[in-house]
Amino acid sequence: MAKFRVSWSNRWLRLALVTAIVAFAFAGARLLALGLLFAGLAVWAVKRWRAGKRLLAYGLAAALVVGVGLYGFAAFEVWSMRAWRAGHFDDMVLLAADGTYEGEGRGKRGPVRVEVTVRDHRVEEFDVVEFYDTIPIAEGAFEELREGLVGRSDADVDAVTGATRTSYGTINAVREAVWRGVAEAPRLSVLSKITLWFASVKVQKVTFHSLAVLFIVVLLFDYTIQAALVEGTGQTLNCMDCQTCVGACPVKRVDGWLFPMEMVLRARLGDYETVARLMEYCVGCAKCAAKCPAGISAPSVAAAVAHYLRKQKREEEAEFFESRV
Ligand code: SF4
């Protein structure tokens, strides 16, 4: 059974690092990163349980429960805060200190950010500084909403027909902006603020853009990092699944897997434990190396495995694979 070790050649560690960097850089991907983290914890806990590591499995399950609990608590606070703002808008305008405040709501295609100026217990001005909805429809809605908001101490405005989601997003943004000016208004707990910062709940929508970024980063950068870190892995990136090596190899299949192609693909994924197991079936004839159009050979894969085992301080096994290079 493969052991989890803290090493840069451990693929899970690299994936976690890359996901954390992407989540930090792209707010839209944070919710997805959180989902991946929860899913990873669940899978890991089940694997440890099956491996008989009950204590570790309990620890992972507890981390999962705490994570889901924190997120659920924060989501509930956001929901109740929004409901509170909706029911207390008149009071908030009357209590808000004079000033200009920013607020954000969720439009049809993305966030709507507004600036609201409150003076003498009235909404004096309201500007939309950022929005992603269809321009003529959204601007028409903003104009109607402005008429219902400016100069008033209540926001008893209805959503504009044909721009319902834009309207609600804008109204929520206005409510949030005014709420910032009321010192006595309830606030989110620090715990929720931290959770929401990481999860970016305000964004709420994982865009295809952020999904694509995450996919590219994980696939390309991770392979590249691995190729740079583990000697012999770089070549495996060039494998095009042509199966020529399978045709040349006298072994051809191990456990139903095409051999040695599956071994090359496993090395590309950083699954060196499986590669090491498969490598034991190689008879060292080098026929694969002679035929592979990408210049990949079982010996180059053996070098990658040996490098990995050295990092794991498994000297004896490393020496065995070095002798195959
Ligand atoms: S012959 Fe080379 S490129 Fe083709 S599947 Fe085998 S390792 Fe990959």
Ligand code: SF4
């Ligand atoms: S060197 Fe190993 S993997 Fe390559 S053809 Fe010979 S037995 Fe198959």
